Amino acid sequence: DAKTTQPPSMDCAEGRAANLPCNHSTISGNEYVYWYRQIHSQGPQYIIHGLKNNETNEMASLIITEDRKSSTLILPHATLRDTAVYYCIVRGYNAGNMLTFGGGTRLMVKP
């Protein structure tokens, strides 16, 4: 699986959009971009994933650049409950079975 790079921490004001970047410059054509988050003392929570096109669900939007070398997770109206560590993962179609979490971005939503 391709390696990802994320900023170690970010702050966001409550009610504003949180934009979390991820670089995956070595991504290959059959690899998906996944986002998970982990709130302290809980299991990882799946957020969204995509291959080429931008994706949106009830939790977030995923914007993938045309060259697929980077992506941005957007939480449109961040709340205090969105404070968590966010992990960007690139996973191949034939990647095998385990997930590998890197360092992630610690998002702090402030009142």
Add this chain to the structure above:
Amino acid sequence: DVKVTQSSRYLVKRTGEKVFLECVQDMDHENMFWYRQDPGLGLRLIYFSYDVKMKEKGDIPEGYSVSREKKERFSLILESASTNQTSMYLCASSSPGQGDQPQHFGDGTRLSIL
């Protein structure tokens, strides 16, 4: 919504005990996984299963075994608990498929071995 339920959030056991961690999912997923998560080491795969009575070793199976007698239930067994097995244990499940099927996690069991 997918629901993966782990039997205990916190568990304290003694060295040498046989420990059972239970995981149940309600989405009829074929695939189930056991990970452990430790600070600085990230997520490490212990065992996984693609079907009932089927199991495959992950990266760190030593000291562990698993059981999958029913599709919805995947149990992790610590045969003789040791202090280095103190960790957060996470169960996950997913539909069949490869990279395009997300894994859904339970809330984890924080296990302490004294």
